[in-house]
Amino acid sequence: MLISISSNKVEIIEMEAKPVPSINVLPNEILVMILRRMPFEDRLRMSATCRRLNQLLFTFFDDEVELQLNEDVTYRFPIGKLSDRVYRNIAVVWNKKHKISKWLPIVEGFAHKLDSLNINIVSTERFSLFQWNPPAASMVQLGQILNKLKALKNFAIATTTKTFLAVSEAIYGLTNLEELMVKIYLDCFPFPYSNFNGLSRLPELQTVSISSFEHFYLPDGHSLIPASQVEDLYLDENVDPFDFRLLAQLFPCLKLLDVREIVMTGQKLQAPISAWPNLEVLIVGLCPELLETFKPQILHQLAKLRKLALLDIADDHLLLQSCYWSGPPDSPKANYSLLESVLRIPTLEEIHIDDSGELGLQWTGTIPTSVPSCRLYINGEFVPRAGEQEPKA
Numbered sequence: 001m002l003i004s005i006s007s008n009k010v011e012i013i014e015m016e017a018k019p020v021p022s023i024n025v026l027p028n029e030i031l032v033m034i035l036r037r038m039p040f041e042d043r044l045r046m047s048a049t050c051r052r053l054n055q056l057l058f059t060f061f062d063d064e065v066e067l068q069l070n071e072d073v074t075y076r077f078p079i080g081k082l083s084d085r086v087y088r089n090i091a092v093v094w095n096k097k098h099k100i101s102k103w104l105p106i107v108e109g110f111a112h113k114l115d116s117l118n119i120n121i122v123s124t125e126r127f128s129l130f131q132w133n134p135p136a137a138s139m140v141q142l143g144q145i146l147n148k149l150k151a152l153k154n155f156a157i158a159t160t161t162k163t164f165l166a167v168s169e170a171i172y173g174l175t176n177l178e179e180l181m182v183k184i185y186l187d188c189f190p191f192p193y194s195n196f197n198g199l200s201r202l203p204e205l206q207t208v209s210i211s212s213f214e215h216f217y218l219p220d221g222h223s224l225i226p227a228s229q230v231e232d233l234y235l236d237e238n239v240d241p242f243d244f245r246l247l248a249q250l251f252p253c254l255k256l257l258d259v260r261e262i263v264m265t266g267q268k269l270q271a272p273i274s275a276w277p278n279l280e281v282l283i284v285g286l287c288p289e290l291l292e293t294f295k296p297q298i299l300h301q302l303a304k305l306r307k308l309a310l311l312d313i314a315d316d317h318l319l320l321q322s323c324y325w326s327g328p329p330d331s332p333k334a335n336y337s338l339l340e341s342v343l344r345i346p347t348l349e350e351i352h353i354d355d356s357g358e359l360g361l362q363w364t365g366t367i368p369t370s371v372p373s374c375r376l377y378i379n380g381e382f383v384p385r386a387g388e389q390e391p392k393a
Contacts, residue, residue, distance in 0.1 A: 024052075028056060031052075031053065031056055032056060032060050035053075035056065035057065035060070035061065040061075040064060043057055043061065044057070044065075054085065058085050058086055058087075062086070062087075062088045062089075063088065063089070063115070065087065065088075065089060066087075066089040066090065066091055066116075067079070067087040067089065067090045067091070067106075067110075068090075068091045068092075068093075069090065069091070069092045069093070069098075069102075069103040069106060069107075070092070070093040070098055071093070071095065071097045071098035073102075073103075075102055079106055086110060086113050087110050087113075087114075088110075088113055088114060088115040088116070089114075089115060089116045089117075090106075090107055090110065090114065090116070090117050090118070091117075091118040091119075091120075092107070092117075092118065092119045092120065093120050093122060094119060094120065094121045094122070094134065095121070095122050095123065095124045095132055096124050096132060097124055100134070100138045100141055100142070104141060104142070104145060107145055108145055108148065111145065111148040111149050111150075112148075112150070112151065113151065114149055114151060114152055115151065115152065115153050115154060116152070116153065116154035116155070116156075117149065117152060117154070117155050117156070118155075118156040118157075118181075119142075119156070119157050119158070119159075120157075120158040120159075121133075121134060121157070121158065121159040121160075121163060122158075122185075131159065131160050131185040131186070131187055133159075133160055133162050133163050133187070134163060136166065139163065139166040139167055142167055142170070143166075143167050143169070143170035144170075146167065146170035146171065146173070146174065147170055147173060149174060150176065151176060152174050152176060152177060153176060153177060153178045153179065153204075154177070154178065154179045154180075154181075155171065155174060155177055155179075155180055155181070156180075156181035156182075156183075156209075157171070157181070157182060157183070158182075158183035158185065159183075159184070159185060160184065160185050160186075160187035160189060160214075161184055161187060161189040161190065161191045161195075161214060162187060162189050164182065164184065164191075164195065165195060168195060168198060169198070171198070172198030172199070172201050172202065173201075174202065175201075175202060175203065175204070176204055177202050177204060177205055178204050178205060178206050178207065179205075179206065179207040179208075179209075180199070180202075180205060180207070180208050180209070181208075181209040181211075182208075182209065182210050182211070183210075183211040183212070184210075184211070184212040184213065184214045185213050185214070186213040186214055186239070187214065189214070190214060190215040190216065190217050191212065191214050191215070191216045191217075192216075192217060192218065192219050192222065193216055193217070193218045193222075193224060193243070193246050193247075193250065194218060194219065194222040194223070194224060196224075196227070196250055197224060197225040199227035199230065199250070200225045200226060200227045200228075202227070202229070203229060204229075205227065205229055205230055206229065206230060206231050206232060207230070207231070207232040207233075207234070208227075208230050208232070208233055208234070208251065209233075209234040209235075209236075210233075210234070210235055210236070210242075211235075211236035211237075211238070211261075212236070212237055212238060212239065212242075213238045213239055214239060215239060215240045216240065216242060216243065218243075218246055224246065224249040224250050225250075226249060226250060226251070226252050227250060227251055228252055228253045229253075230251045230253070230254070231253060231254060231255040231256060232254070232255065232256040232258075233247070233251050233254050233256070233257050233258070234258040235247075235257075235258065235259050235261070235262060236261035236262065237261075237262050241262075241268070242262075244271040244272045244274075244275040245271070245275060247275065248275035248276060254276045254278075254279060255278075255279065255280045255281060256279070256280065256281040256282075256283075257272055257276060257279055257281070257282055257283070258283040259272065259283065259284055259285065260283050260284060260285035260309070260311050260313065261285060261313070262285065263285075263287050263289055263290075263313065264284060264285065264287065264289065264290045265289050265290055265292075265293045266290065266293030266294050266295055266298070267293065269284065269290065269294070269298065270298055273298055273299070273301050273302060274301070277301060277302060277303060278302075278303065278304050279302050279304065279305060280304050280305060280306045280307065281305075281306060281307045281308075281309075282299075282302065282305060282307075282308055282309070283308075283309040283311065284308075284309065284310055284311070285311055285312070285313030286310050286311065286312060286313060286334060286354075286361055287313045291333065291334060294338065296338055296339075296340075296341040296342045297341055299341075299342055299345060300341075300344075300345055302345070303347070304347055305345055305347055305348055306347055306348065306349045306350070307348075307349060307350045307351075307352070308342060308345075308348060308350070308351050308352070309351075309352040309353070310334075310351070310352070310353045310354070311352070311353070311354045311361075312354035312356050312360050312361035313361075333362065333363075333364055334353075334361055334362065334363045334364070335363065335364050335365040336363055336364070336365040336366055336367050336368060337365055337368075339351060339353075339367075339368050339376075340368050340370065343368055343370055343371040343374050344370070344371060345374075348374045349373075349374060349375065350374065350375045350376075350377065351374060351375070351376050351377070352377045352380070353376075353377070353378055354378075354379060355378050355379055363378075367383065367385060368385070369385045372385050
């Protein structure tokens with residue numbers, strides 16, 4: 001409706017009503033742009049209202065969706081089938097209550113499209129020191145399903161030495177695997193380094209993460225087969241220290257080593273530096289023990305080092321921060337003078353450090369301005385020095 005007012009009359013003109021555009025007329029490209037700007041939780045809720053939106057979400061954002069299967073899941077309805085969803089990422093918590101017969105058929109249903117699978121095998125007893133080992137028949141079933149995951153790129157398993165051994169052959173048959181995460185729980189069965197010999201059979205494997213609450217050792221008479229294709233190694237030890245000399249035999253061609261979760265001393269840090277002198281990226285967790293004995297000059301032994309990260313070992317853990325950093329006033333502190341020598345490593349391009357303030361790792365002193373060609377990042381933010389410009393993305 002349009003109202004026209006002139007000097008001597010008021011005229012009402014009926015305008016042709018134009019329909020409000022429906023979401024159905026928007027092209028997929030526009031809908032994807034809208035979804036991309038929304039918080040992910042809202043995307044999921046919105047996708048439940050329309051088959052088309054649901055299909056778009058699981059076509060363009062499927063790498064962000066993880067189907068979690070645990071004992072709290074209701075299995076009265078066929079998961080994922082009501083909305084024709086194809087999950088590429090599945091995480092399973094497996095225990096005595098959450099039987100394999102409940103979740104294995106679901107994993108099998110998505111086997112041809114699955115990109116990542118995370119299996120955490122745990123005890124149902126909250127304060128048990130030892131974890132649960134599934135029956136042998138169940139491990140055979142799991143191995144049979146793993147043999148069907150031809151497209152799987154990422155696999156994570158948290159279990160005991162005994163259970164890992166039962167399924168290791170199936171794991172080493174995942175020939176498209178790019179990333180493997182292994183967490184070994186305490187069960188009074190030491191883990192042989194030679195259990196990882198099968199990694200050499202995974203041609204696409206680039207990244208390995210090992211976390212352990214159990215002792216690692218090399219049995220007498222056993223040798224190690226190198227997995228030369230692995231370039232990135234992440235380590236977390238919770239009981240006995242890893243033998244970096246043996247790990248270097250397994251992974252001789254590392255470019256990246258992340259030991260941020262390991263409590264280091266200056267002497268202990270020398271071991272991985274000696275084991276992998278060609279490292280390009282080194283990520284270390286700073287703690288009072290390391291600050292007390294750290295000699296930056298040892299990093300000059302890494303002739304190809306491009307990136308160094310000195311992070312808070314207790315990052316995001318308030319209780320750990322209190323334990324690590326609430327020492328006496330004369331306890332060691334991180335001082336920017338530590339970086340003076342590091343900055344002079346000729347190949348170094350980036351240094352990343354955490355500064356958690358009074359509650360955690362706190363740096364003091366003056367930020368060095370020497371060698372501005374090496375970029376400094378504090379808490380992930382670029383810090384210019386001596387007129388340095390932030391690099392373009």
